[in-house]
Amino acid sequence: PFLWNAIIKSFSHNDYPKQALLVFCTMMENGVCGDKYSFSLALKSCSKMGFVKQGMQIHGLLRKFEFGGDVFLLNCLVCMYMRSGCVEFARQVFDRMIYRDSVSYNLMIDGCVKCGRIDLACELFDCMPLEMRNLVSWNTMIGGYSKLEDGFEVVMELFEKMPDRDLVSLNVMIDCCVKRGKMDVARALFDKMTKRDVISWGIMIDGYAKLGGVCVARGLFDATPCRDVVSCNAMMAGYVQNGCCTEALQVFRDMLSHSSLSPDNTTLSIALSAVAQLGRVNEGVVIHCYIKEKRFSVGGKLGVGLIDMYAKCGDLEAAKALFDKMGKRTMVSWTTMVVGYAKFGDLDNARRLFNEMPEKDAVPWNAMIGGYVQAKCSKEALALFNEMQAMNVKPD
């Protein structure tokens, strides 16, 4: 199994959880008994993708092995259930564990926090054995509160109360300030830090960029010691949000020529939206080719990005072809097409797709009504508006 594990690990480590899981299955089918390392890697892959069914199968399989009671593996199970939102199952595994370590508790706390059950998280945090409550537990708690709208006070309180603070604690703090527009407080903390990592820099870049300080953001971006793909994405997104699409694309090109950084899904989505806003199909096609060449999956956001790019550039045939070819149409991809048609005055096609949509939130309604308004079809616009109100569409 060592060789197999090495392969599984390399996939898992390089963010290919699907292949990792596939290799694991192949291994088992070939009669090679996995060891606890193979299982933990497989479970981790399930966690990453939120595959509960596969995870449950592995869970079942695990009972037949003597190492099935291993703390590491049980922790992996807790993680898998928590990340898939199955709090009850996670709780079951956790409650039945004979030995728990701090990771077990921290996983439960984090899971509860991310499901919006901060009450359960608090209970676990307060009741866990003191010797297991470590920095990660504290950081998980302040991270949880920092995501709550009115959590700032509690974050400050916990931050004062915690016995130690590390880089993560400080990063959580500055992010918490940034997300509330308190850039001055964030900056003071950032400047005071004796150690900063690429995340600290990234939080500040994102903050300045979103609050209109793109130039300051750029300064920090240039000063970042070891930029990674997320810093670049934050910078690019910042440029796009401020309408500086050319600059965004320049960062993208710099990234491509800088061999140590390769674009990811997010990079490409941002680049596509920059191209869409500029209406430069040719550059969009180049990115499309890159996506095909590197075999990025176009099932999710990238697919939408491509459709949107072609639609906004006026190539509705290309957009429609992609839309038709896409396996699963989501409300978002559907809306993107409606918007594209409406924007270029093809209200018939827009309306046809709009009517075919199985589900609509406020966005397609707004877009369709907006299309009618733009074309001065006030009668249709008003009719739709009334219909929308009658349907009680939530604005969200």
Added chain:
RNA sequence: UCUCUUGUCGGUC
């Protein structure tokens, strides 16, 4: 060789 906490991203306005 394995498990926990922090930054970036999609459709209308």
